[in-house]
Amino acid sequence: MSSPEDLDKTYDYAGVEQRWLDTWRDEDFYFDRASTKPRYIIDTPPPYPTGRLHIGHALNWVYMDIIARYKRMRGYNVMFPQGWDCHGLPTEVKVEEIHGITKNDLPRHEFRAMCQELTRENIEMMRRSIRVMGFSVDWSNEYITMEPEYYSLTQASFLRMLKSGYIYQSDHPVNYCTRCETAIAFAEVAYTENTTLLNYFTFDGVEIATTRPELLGACVAVAVHPDDERYTSLRGGTLTVPLFSYQVPVIEDETVDPSFGSGAVMICTFGDKQDVVWWKTHNLDLRKAIDHTGRMTAICGPYTGMRAKECRDAILADMTKEDILIRQEELPQRVGTCWRCETPIEILSERQWFVRVRPDEITEAAKEITWFPEHMLTRLLNWTSQMEWDWCISRQRLFATPIPVWFCTACGELLTPDEADLPIDPTVESPSTPCPSCGSTEWEGETDVLDTWMDSSISPLVVSGWDGKTTPALYPTQLRPQGHDIIRTWAFYTILRSLALTGEKPWEGILINGMVLGEDGFKMSKSRNNVISPDELIDKYGVDALRQWAAAGGATGSDITFSWNDVVAASRFQTKMWNIVRFSLLQIRRDEIRPDPTTELADRWLLAHLRKTVDEVTTALDNNQFDRGLKALRDFAWSTLADNYLELVKGRLYGDTPSRSGAASTLRTTLDALCRCMAPYTPFFAAECYHHLTGERVIDQEWPALPEYDEKDLEDGDLVVTIVSLLRKYKHDEGLALNAPLGHVTIYTPGISFNDGGDAGRTVNADIDWRSAAPNLDRIVSDITFNMGIIGPTFRKQAGAVMQAIRDLPIETLKEGITSVRIGDDEIAIPDGAYTLVHSYAIEGEEVDILTIRDVVLAIHKRA
DSSP states (O other): OOOGGGSOSSOOHHHHHHHHHHHOOGGGGOOOTTOOSOEEEBOOOOOOOOSSOOHHHHHHHHHHHHHHHHHHHTTOEEEOEEEEOOOSHHHHHHHHHHHTOOGGGSOHHHHHHHHHHHHHHHHHHHHHHHHHTTOOOEEEEEEETTSHHHHHHHHHHHHHHHHTTSEEEEEEEEEEETTTTEEEOGGGEEEEEEEEEEEEEEETTEEEEESOGGGGGGEEEEEEOTTOGGGGGGTTOEEEOTTTOOEEEEEEOTTSOTTSTTSOEEEETTSSHHHHHHHHHTTOOOOOOBOTTSBBOGGGGGGTTOBHHHHHHHHHHHHHHTTOEEEEEEEEEEEEEETTTOOBOEEEEEEEEEEOOOHHHHHHHHHHSEEESTTHHHHHHHHHHHOOSOEEOEESOSSSOBOOOEEETTTOOEEOOOGGGOSOOTTTOOOSSOOTTTOOOOEEEOOOEEOHHHHHTTHHHHHTTOOSSSOOTTOSEEEEEEEGGGIIIIIHHHHHHHHHHHSSOSEEEEEEEOOEEOTTSSBOOGGGTOOOOHHHHHHHHOHHHHHHHHHHSSSTTSOEEOOHHHHHHHHHHHHHHHHHHHHHHHHHTSSOOOSSOOOOHHHHHHHHHHHHHHHHHHHHHHTTOHHHHHHHHHHIIIIIIIIIIHHHHHHHHHSOOTTHHHHHHHHHHHHHHHHHHHTTTOHHHHHHHHHHHHSSOGGGSOOOOOOOOOHHHHHHHHHHHHHHHHHHHHHHHTTOOTTSOOEEEEEEOTTOOOOOTTHHHHHHTEEEEEESSOOOOEEEEEEEEEOHHHHHHHHGGGHHHHHHHHHTSOHHHHHHOOSEEEETTEEEEOOTTSEEEEEEEEETTEEEEEEEETTEEEEEEOOO
């Protein structure tokens, strides 16, 4: 325990934060698998290892760390693991950029090794950032998805779902990014709004409108609505595709919109999802016009090898030459793009691996989970109800979990490894057994790899101790924290996979955080120059200020606009609290505090407000309402404690009355509880203050448990605070210094026996007499005031004489009201509102000033 004199006058956040970082040990935050405490496992989001934590990471990790620290104080055995979601295209692109190569320039295993090396370097940098920010991570349960012990579980989950029928392989249209050269899931498709051209042209004499003339060579039919009389003669016939000269059927379909374009639709494989629906419904041919590199295929004749846009321009030019391009109209368009590189996606028919989506199962499980905030459930339900295709999980990349299957080169038979042999890379390792169907020993390993969401979507199983076989005893986890931007991916896929592998929901609750916007209100981006890094914020104001900004920024689930003013406000609050602690410690240690001293009203009032505040913070944190909890703490510390209580009891603290010990004891209890409540929010600041107060570590303490309070103490204390505020205002209005003597004040509280122990009197420097009876007041006229806005313009030069004539009248006459006065021989009319009687009060003949608060009367006796 330090002496109060050891506390610097100015709070040194940098020194304090470094000191406690050096003091805390990793083991302080380990999950104890042998503990009998109730468990609380957080299924933390594994960030992609870019090498730097951005402000969005900081927001999410502050939320999680507040929960972890709070739950430990509430007696839970907490697991707050750190994971790393390693695989993916961005690392491949970065490696290509760093080394000036492409992924095809090296053997697969060499390129993967380069990706792994870069990822490990980035993880180490991000580990350091997480430690600097003081997050109480359980490093004993760290996981890295690219390491064999993790991706062997990903492969085990694949094999189990393949065996149960959840996973299958099929030729099917998929969303494809020709820049990344890989299939992507619907959840990875982003959408942009732009304007395109709707091109009208003659299709064998029929007017057709299309936004994608480059797909003309992939046309497999023309569709019309059954009730569209314009095309009655075409039904059941064929048309010749212009420029390509092959026949396609004319079909009828009720989903065709007769009012769009010409009402006749060119069906291509594939221009959009609707083309896929028509293709499947009417069992049409498949013509692949675009390959996986984004170039036109051989079926496109003279346009073979062109990029899509180049082909579009060439076909429109040829239509113009052939005089079949009728007109063009601008059309708003919503374009699906790759979420990674923003390249417009194509729908290509490729042999891929899929996970079956069973919407009813996912919906039922999602409703069993508690959502914070509750309305975020709707986002998942809406997405689930819109799923039209199964989840495509195969990717044509390198740095990802290999799909553990082989194909017999002779007969095509599929072979899977024993789970005991995992992990395996089928492009490197071969089965030791012959094909069970044909006896061949020649195998070809699957070259596709798994979608990275296949890795991260088993995170709740992995942190629970899954062995790849049986459901762990610690499953399901208690909480999944994540951003609202990945509800349709990480949340959706995790629920799907958990149901497939365990039949259970993955978590009891899910906490959704919003995004951090720049000060301009837009998403942070380098192009807008509105990016703020956590390092910049920490350097200027410290980690605890960052944590306060994150906690107080807004309701859970809402996007938060970054504001330096909010960070400055957080820093100022810490300065205020530091001053409170320094002052309080000096008072607490002035002499020995008697155990359980009898407290005065102000002490009981503060402790009652303290209990209410602790209850409010507890409820807020139980419901993940971090902003509400922090606001309650700030309001209590700044207003209730500093502005009111300390001002009330300073006289007692500076004196030697027997009740001084009660105030010191109350301060000690209050600081103890405040430090504990602030520990989840500002762990460094709370640790420093608590150590000075008790000599102990706040991270070892339980959540404060305070006795019940008497509502009357709250009401009476609030009244004293209001009375003191009223008397201080009176002194100010009277031109008196706040510490100037006020004289004698009688306070009448009818029907209420009242005693504040002298705190109010000492605070306003007055002799206060409390009486439970109503005052016996005499109301007298003590003066007359004149409204010069009426007197001046009405009487001009006679104004002075008129006012004197009014003053000369008897008080009783003035009370009854007058309409005129006599000046000499003249009767002068007095307009309404020309004067006002000023009343004063007297008690037992002594004039007093009166202030009132509802039924309470304050009688301030005039000073001599």
